[in-house]
Amino acid sequence: MNATQTLIALWTLVVKEIKRFTRIWPQTLLPPSITMAMYFIIFGNLIGSRIGVMDGFSYMDFIVPGLIMMAVITNSYSNVASSFFSNKFQRSIEEMMVSPMPNWVILSGFVLGGMARGLGVGLIVTVVSLFFTRLSMEHPLLTVLVVVLTSALFSVGGFINALLANKFDDISIVPTFILTPLTYLGGVFYSISMLPDFWQGVSMLNPILYMVNVFRYGFLGVSDIPIGWALMAILGFIVVLFTVALKMLERGKGIRT
Amino acid sequence: MAEPALSIRGLTKVYGNGFHALKGIDLDVQQGDFFALLGPNGAGKSTTLGVVCSLVQKSAGKVTIFGIDIDQDFAKAKYQLGVVPQEFNFNQFEKVIDIVLAQAGYYGMTRREALPRAEKLLSDLGLWDKRNGSARMLSGGMKRRLMIARALMHRPKLLILDEPTAGVDIELRRSMWEYMRRINRDEGTTIILTTHYLEEAESLCRNIAIINNGDIIRNTNVRDLLAELNTETFLLDLAHPLEEAPVVEGFEVSLTEPSQLSLVIHRGQQMNDVFAALSEQGIKVVSMRNRANRLEEMFVSMVNSGQNAIDQTQRQEAHA
Numbered sequence: 190m191n192a193t194q195t196l197i198a199l200w201t202l203v204v205k206e207i208k209r210f211t212r213i214w215p216q217t218l219l220p221p222s223i224t225m226a227m228y229f230i231i232f233g234n235l236i237g238s239r240i241g242v243m244d245g246f247s248y249m250d251f252i253v254p255g256l257i258m259m260a261v262i263t264n265s266y267s268n269v270a271s272s273f274f275s276n277k278f279q280r281s282i283e284e285m286m287v288s289p290m291p292n293w294v295i296l297s298g299f300v301l302g303g304m305a306r307g308l309g310v311g312l313i314v315t316v317v318s319l320f321f322t323r324l325s326m327e328h329p330l331l332t333v334l335v336v337v338l339t340s341a342l343f344s345v346g347g348f349i350n351a352l353l354a355n356k357f358d359d360i361s362i363v364p365t366f367i368l369t370p371l372t373y374l375g376g377v378f379y380s381i382s383m384l385p386d387f388w389q390g391v392s393m394l395n396p397i398l399y400m401v402n403v404f405r406y407g408f409l410g411v412s413d414i415p416i417g418w419a420l421m422a423i424l425g426f427i428v429v430l431f432t433v434a435l436k437m438l439e440r441g442k443g444i445r446t
Numbered sequence: 447m448a449e450p451a452l453s454i455r456g457l458t459k460v461y462g463n464g465f466h467a468l469k470g471i472d473l474d475v476q477q478g479d480f481f482a483l484l485g486p487n488g489a490g491k492s493t494t495l496g497v498v499c500s501l502v503q504k505s506a507g508k509v510t511i512f513g514i515d516i517d518q519d520f521a522k523a524k525y526q527l528g529v530v531p532q533e534f535n536f537n538q539f540e541k542v543i544d545i546v547l548a549q550a551g552y553y554g555m556t557r558r559e560a561l562p563r564a565e566k567l568l569s570d571l572g573l574w575d576k577r578n579g580s581a582r583m584l585s586g587g588m589k590r591r592l593m594i595a596r597a598l599m600h601r602p603k604l605l606i607l608d609e610p611t612a613g614v615d616i617e618l619r620r621s622m623w624e625y626m627r628r629i630n631r632d633e634g635t636t637i638i639l640t641t642h643y644l645e646e647a648e649s650l651c652r653n654i655a656i657i658n659n660g661d662i663i664r665n666t667n668v669r670d671l672l673a674e675l676n677t678e679t680f681l682l683d684l685a686h687p688l689e690e691a692p693v694v695e696g697f698e699v700s701l702t703e704p705s706q707l708s709l710v711i712h713r714g715q716q717m718n719d720v721f722a723a724l725s726e727q728g729i730k731v732v733s734m735r736n737r738a739n740r741l742e743e744m745f746v747s748m749v750n751s752g753q754n755a756i757d758q759t760q761r762q763e764a765h766a
Contacts, residue, residue: 190521194554201551208544209537280535284596287499287529288552289521446461446502 190289198290199298206302210268217268217306218313221260225314228256229321232378244380244411253318254405255377258339260314262372262397263364265307265340269299269347270360277351282444292438296348296431303344304337311336324408331416332407338423339400343368345430352434352443371397376405396426449513450474451526451604451636452498457507459493459660467493469660470507475638475653477512477603480630482647482668483640485657491640492532494657495606499529511604525553528602530593532609532640538582542573545581546596553600560599567595570625587618594622598629604636605629611646619643623650648672678736682707685730694723707731 190198210217229249237248244251276282285295318324326332346363354360375397381389392398399419406412412419437443452475459468468490475481485491496502498509500520509516511523536545543564550560568574571591576584584592590610597605607626611619627650629635641647647654648668655665664671687704697720698710709720724731 190554197554197556198552201548205540205544205548212539276537279537280531280533281537283501283529283531283535284549285552286501287524287527288549289524289554290552291521441503445500446496 190291195291195294198288199294199301202285202290202295202298203301203305206268206272206299207305209272209302210306217264218310221264221310222313222317225256225260226317226320228252229318233321244382244409246409246411247322249322250409251380251405252378253322253324254408255375255401257311257314257318258336258401258404259372259377261307261311261336261340262343262400263368264310265303266343266347266350266368267360267364268306269303269344270350270354270364272302273299273348273351274354274357274360277354277444278357286444293435296345296434296438299348300341300344300431303347304340307340307344308336311340326408327410328407332404335400335403335407335420335423338420338427339404342400342423342427342430345427345434349430349434349437352437354443371395374398375401377401396422399423448477449510451477451479451512452638453508453510454494454498455508457494457497457509458505459490459497459502460505467660468497468504468507471657471660471662473655473662473665475604475636477636478630478634479636479653480627480651481636481638482651482654483638483657484644484647484654485640489657490660491657492608495529495608495638495640499527499606500524525600526603528597528600528605530590530597530605530607530610532612534589534593536581536589536592536596538580540581541578542568542581542584542592543577545592546599549596550599555600563599563601564595567598571595587614590614591622594625602635604638607637607639609641610639611641611643619646626650677713678711680709680711680734680736682709682724682731683733685732688729692724692727692729694720697723 232252233249237252240248242248273282276285315324347360350360350363374392375395376392381392381398384392393414399414399422402412402414403416403419403423406416452473454471454473456470456472457468458466458470460466471490471494473494483491483494493502497504498511498516500516512526514523514526516523540548546564546568547557547560550563551557555563564577565574568577571594573584573588573591573595576588581589581592590613594607594610610626611622614622623646626637626639630637639647639651651668653665653667654671656663681702684705684707688701688707689704691699691701691707693699697715699720700708702708711717711720721731
């Protein structure tokens with residue numbers, strides 16, 4: 190395939206993915222908006238007013254970046270995991286496999302589709318948050334960069350999950366038992382400075398903590414961890430996972446006999 | 447001589463559980479051919495085609511498509527290839543038009559090129575009116591035609607049809623045959639067909655390979671294969687019922703129904719002799735037809751003889 194044909198193939202796959210999640214918007218776009226609105230009402234308004242100040246900000250202002258990031262992470266991951274696994278399950282993945290599309294285009298198409306949903310939901314949640322607080326960004330470029338990178342990272346993660354999955358249950362195990370606990374313990378609702386030293390150390394092993402903190406830094410200008418180091422870690426994870434996913438795809442893991 | 451559309455040498459596939467699905471098969475399909483790959487379930491047909499279109503990873507051997515080695519440049523080889531699989535393998539929730547346009551996009555076709563092509567193919571296959579409907583709303587026959595349209599979007603030179611008319615009613619099957627004949631004849635598309643309907647292979651294909659237990663046991667043209675048949679059985683419908691079968695010297699004649707005779711003709715025997723003998727006995731024949739599909743008789747006999755040989759080997763091994 191020449192460069193133009195490759196771009197057409199990639200664009201086709203991305204558009205197809207976007208059409209998929211917008212076609213089923215009551216399942217993909219509406220629920221996170223409602224869930225996050227609940228978080229804002231309950232944690233931000235009702236409970237948050239009793240919690241008081243966190244890291245020098247109102248509790249509502251503190252949790253907004255974390256909740257946006259949580260929505261981006263879960264939606265990027267679950268979009269690719271469920272879409273790719275559905276393609277495997279319905280065997281429509283064969284449409285792509287018999288075509289001359291390179292494997293990196295197939296992987297990138299699904300990842301960009303996952304990012305479109307993750308970032309789209311992130312934008313919706315941001316708009317919803319404006320009903321509860323006034324948002325300001327200290328470092329807009331950094332905010333955008335970190336949310337895009339995080340979305341890419343979890344989209345690739347969802348792709349690997351779908352490649353390895355043999356049944357629908359397998360694509361819900363990681364989000365339920367790994368992703369959700371790591372997100373909740375990743376400093377979305379609290380600052381790790383509130384924790385005893387030991388648990389602060391344990392928290393530093395949680396990669397989501399870095400993403401939430403850099404994102405919050407972009408909004409509020411405060412972070413529990415060094416920003417440069419966190420960005421390097423996210424980029425490193427993306428490179429490693431993308432390489433692993435591509436190798437698995439080339440070997441036909443879970444899709445070729 | 448032009449490169450074969452498909453050339454397979456020493457193709458072997460051993461699955462993870464140790465099952466030898468293909469045992470080093472060789473096969474050539476010439477450009478412009480209408481070729482049938484026949485075999486019982488589990489013989490290795492779909493595995494062979496799966497390797498050709500990259501859905502199955504081969505264990506050993508070489509495959510070239512129009513001279514392009516799939517190990518050297520599979521992407522280039524795939525441009526020559528259109529695939530209609532046995533099972534429905536499109537997203538049932540997508541629109542018909544989106545399915546064919548997406549396939550064109552995967553081959554790098556612009557929307558401007560793809561739209562008129564989609565309109566032509568969907569119209570030819572009677573699906574244009576359904577283009578904006580969800581694929582799951584189509585009937586089984588329509589879904590099969592959708593897969594044919596999808597496979598032809600990028601104008602492949604080699605079309606692989608894996609049991610394309612399975613579960614399709616007779617009328618629709620015949621219209622699909624006509625369509626396949628047309629693209630083979632008018633556009634020069636080489637077609638490889640696997641089917642369980644041996645009548646289909648006999649009617650459509652010029653050359654044929656029979657695969658059984660991972661080996662090609664015959665690879666010849668349909669006419670030569672049929673010429674090898676030693677016997678044929680005909681059913682003769684009679685004007686008046688009989689109480690017992692007439693005796694016709696040198697022929698096997700039996701009464702299947704009071705007004706129907708079964709007649710076995712061996713190679714070299716003349717039908718005229720039978721009719722003359724029946725006429726002498728005052729028996730009038732009003733119509734005649736083959737009892738069974740001729741290719742089917744041969745196919746069953748070949749596969750059975752292959753199976754008998756395997757059974758014998760296994761018995762010998764068990765006694766050793």
